[in-house]
Amino acid sequence: MARVVVDVMPKPEILDPQGKAVTGALGRLGFSGMAVRQGKRFEIEVDGEVTDERLEQVRQAAEMLLANTVIESFDVRVETPIEQATF
Amino acid sequence: MADTVDNALKTPDLGQPWAELGLKPDEYERIREILGRRPTSSELAMYSVMWSEHCSYKSSKVHLRKFSELSQETPIGKLLAGIGENAGVIDVGQGYAVTFKIESHNHPSYVEPYQGAATGVGGIVRDILAMGARPIGVMDPLRFGPLDAPDTARVLPGVVAGVGGYGNCLGLPNIGGEVVFDKTYLGNPLVNALCVGVLRHEDLHLAHATGAGNKVILYGAATGGDGIGGVSVLASETFDADGPAKRPSVQVGDPFMEKLLIECTLEIFQAGIVSGIQDLGGAGLSCATSELASAGDGGMHVDLDLVPLRDSTLSPEEILMSESQERMMAVVEPHNVDAFMKICEKWDVLATVVGEVTDGDRLLIDWHGETVVDVPPRTVAHEGPVYNRPYARPDWQDRVQSDTPESLARPSSGAELAQTVLAMVASPNLCDKSWVTNQYDRYVRGNSVLAQPEDAGMLRIDEETQLGVALATDCNGRFAYLDPYAGAQLALAEAYRNVAVSGARPVAISDCLNFGSPEDPSVMWQFTEAIRGLVDGCKALGTPVTGGNVSFYNQTAETAILPTPVVGVLGVIDDVTKRTPIGFATEGDEVWLLGDTRDELAGSAWAEVAHDHLGGLPPTVDLDHEQRLATTMITGAAAGLWSSAHDLADGGLTQALVESSLRRDVGVTVTLPEGVDPFVYLFSESAGRVLVSLPAGSAAQLQELAAAGQVTATRIGVVGSAGPDAVLTVEDQFSLALSEIRDAWQAPIPAALGV
Structure with missing residues (x-):
């Protein structure tokens, strides 16, 4: 079993109301x-x-x-498994 | 570096991509004549978008003028603002005025259904807001390709979610509209959006930029790369050779921003601190600056460096063209600017002074300290090209009209009629649309007294007096295909009737004219015929056209959509508690049919469902009769005569019986009048008919009313029992359990969309 990660982001030029709301909330929190x-x-x-x-x-x-490629871009990558730490 | 006016003077022979921007050679030549030099790339961008079909109405203008020649008086008083403003305003009495308008957002909704439909709602809401009115409701007439087409499964759910998502977040009830399927809409879905708003007479505001020294304020969302289509041709010229990625033309809406914009704008109006206001829609700043300036008496000076940007790499051409949503522009006297800013701050709305009104007669726009635009604003906004496009009755029209449905096999036995009923109710155009309408909030704000699936949506305006307005939108594109003149009048008559059936008096119309390419003489003929039909119809009914929109180029290759002149009718009702719902209510009520039934099945739902046939001549329209019928319905409603009333349209009497029965699961028994052809009586789509039910014993009152209005009234049955065993019976023909009809009626849309 391997893990593939797909990151989907709104394209840079596209309005991102969610991000905008988070940005606003961060500002209000200082x-x-x-x-x-x-x-x-x-x-x-x-x-x-x-x-x-x-x-x-x-x-x-x-x-x-x-992804809705009309307004979003995506990136596909393989996630390297994290070595189990042994104690 | 930007292409400045100085630069344009120095490089008169520079080749410009006017063709890529959609301009014709003579249009580009005219721009050069107006300016006496070549345009800068910013000017070229402005002219190209403002002179586009969408913004300039260049193919339709000469025909739309006929609407302004109509009397500017409604049956209940003068228009407070007419065609040409953002939206028409109607005096509805008690100091209230109502404004409404319908627009299309067809092409964007095909590219990106959710955002296309959502921003369609947002745009029409801002039009209403710009008149100083509080938006109180929306409606959405939608048209898609065949229900079983794979692309419909992409477009329909996206559009419906977009309409619902934006409207629901804004807190506006969606009170009606249409959902229609036809193969010509595959690849050309129609997403029309209507908004209605209310204001007090004294709050009416018209968009003007008068008074030199007044400040021009841009407020709302920051400007990004949204909606920049063809202008990327210019952008890529001004950027490095390898330039940025082609910018998208999809606008993303933010309904929460729009909600703030609504509250902020209404408070600004309330404070009385604006001279003029304009929403930013298609063509963004280009449109707002040139229209505001040209509606005023002076010029305007704007500094583009002051425009707040979401994307700092935007070029001046792109800033001028951006269609970023949720923005407005206001003209404010200098001493009111602080108060204006304070209100914006309170609502967390970004507001920036970007320029001022000047003494001159030019629109000047600066970028980095240099002039990039220097134009007479009227030439951009109002004096664009006007085309007298050739139009000709298509040679196939005669063939279509002579292909009458008379030769089609008709059901002849009771069993065949019953089968036909079940097949019809399970067809995409007649089946239950609640999968769609259940995604819309119908009751938010608490004033929706009628909403889908009623004949008209009705909103209460005043809780004390119960004053209200009713709205219906209609269009049967199949009828309009058979005869665009009659088809447009049938659309008008149906919407008018739907409003009257609910108990409201129809007073004004707004129309959204969806057609194929105006460069095709056949399409242009359909368009001119539809306008002629509407103008003649409005004259006869005494209802002015208060505004609307034209959408051309709805076609795939050579195939145009069915001509679709959607008509929205607004009505006024003094007391919404006297409204008439469509559903049968009480066992034992008498059922009557008002109006006359003729053998009119051309273009009918039956011809489509049973034979996939479209030919012949549409039903006849008698607008004088429609008026008398409307008066009968309104008078009866005011007197509390009706238990229910339902307009007959697609599917004829049968569909009306089915819908009135299923509304509250109440059965009905129909006895056909002697001598009629059962099939024709049940399925004909003759116009001007209403199915009513009323308490036994009120028949004399009905007959008196009908006689006074010279309307044929025929007793056709009695309301049956309610509950799980309810049946729809046509004596001597068939009897169907309502549960069986309901199952067939509800199945198609969920089945097709796999939900």
Whole structure:
């Protein structure tokens, strides 16, 4: 099992009302100078090896379903497993 | 670096991408003549977008003028503002005025259904707001490709969610509209949006920028790269060769911002500190600055560096063209600026002085200290090109009209009629639309007294006096295809009737004219015929056209959509507690049919469902009869005569019986009058008919009323029992359990959309 992560973000030119709301709330809480854009992250558990072909399938899935490519861009990457710490 | 006026003078022969921006050679030449030099790229951007079909109405202007020639008087008084303002304003009495308008947002809703539909709602709401009115309700006539087409499964849910999402967040009830399916709308969905607002007479504001020295304030959302379409041609010229990625033309709406804008703007009006106000819609700042300046008596000077930007890389051309949502522009006297800013601050609305009104007659726009625009504003906003496009009755019109439905096989036995009823109620155009309307908030604000699926939406305006308004939108594009003149009048007559049936007196109309390409003489003919039909119809009914919108180029390759002149009618009712709902109420009530039934099945729902046929001549329209029928309905409603009343339209008497029965699960038994053809009586779509129910014993009162109005009244049955065993019976023909009809009626949309 491997994990592929798809990050979806509103394209830079597109209005992001959610990010705008978070930015406003941060300012009111005293966190100044922080501009937020809000996207979403999909974690996909893939059976077997992550081959180029497999990644291409994930890209297609992102294109068709996970992202609305008219207003959003996305990025696909393989998440490297974190080594289990041993005590 | 930006293309300045100085630069334009120095480089007169620089090639410009006017063709890519949609301008014709003679239009570009005219711009050069007006300016006496080549335009700067900012000027070119402004002219190209303001002279586009969408903003300039260049193909429709000569025909739309006929609307302004109509009497500017409604049946209950003068118009306070007419066609040409952001929206028409009607005096509804008791010191109240109402403004309403319908617009299209068709093309954006095809590209990105959710945001396209959402920003369509946002745009029409700001139009109403700009008149100084509080928006109180919206309606959305929607048209899609076939229900079973894969693309409809993409477009429809997105559009409906967008309409609902934006309207619900704003807290505006959605009180009606239409959902229609036809193959010509595949690839060309129609998303029309209507908004109605209310104001006191003294709060009426018209958009003017008068008084030199007055400040021009841009307020609302910051400006981003939204909605910049063709202008990216210019942007990429002014940027480095490899330039930024092509900017998107999808606008994203923020209804919470719009809500703040509404409250902020109304408070500004209340404080009486604005001289003029304008919403920013299509063509953004280009439109607002040139229209405000040209409606005033002076010029205007704007410094683009002051415009708050969401994206600091925007070029001046892009800032001028941006269609970022939720923005307004106001003209304010200098001593009121502080008060204005204070109100904006209170509502957390960004407001910036970006320029001022000047003595001159030019619109001057600066960027980085240099002039990039220097134009006479009227030439941008009002004196654009006007085309007398050729129009000709298409050669196929005769063929279509002679292909009458007489030869189509008709159901002849009771069993066949029953089957036809079930097939019809389960067809996309006649089935239950609650999958759509349940996603809209109908009752927010607490004044919705009638909403979908009633014939008209009705809103209470004053809680003390119960004064209210009713609205209906209608259009049968199939009828308009068969005969655009009659089709437009049928749309008008149906919306008019729907308002009257609810108990309100129809007073004014707004129309949204959706057609194919104006460059096709056949389409242009359909358009001119529809306008002629509406003008003649409005003359006959005494209802002025207060505004609206034209949407051309709704076509895929050579196939245009059905001509779709959607008509919205506004009515006034003195006491909303006297309204008439569509549902049968009480067992034993008598059921009557008002109006005359003829063998009129061309373009009918039956011809479509049973035979996929569209040919012949649409039902005849008798506007004098419509008026008398309306008076009968309104008088009866005021006297409390009706238990229910339902307009007959698509699907004829059967569909009306089904809808009146299913509304409260109350059955009905119909006895057909002697000598009629059962099929024709049940399925004909003759205009000018209403199905009413009334308490037994009130028949004499009805007959007296009908005789006075010279309206045929025929007793056709009696309301049956309610509950799970309720049935719809046509004596000697068939009897169907309401539960069976309901199952068939409710199934299609959820089944097609897999929910």
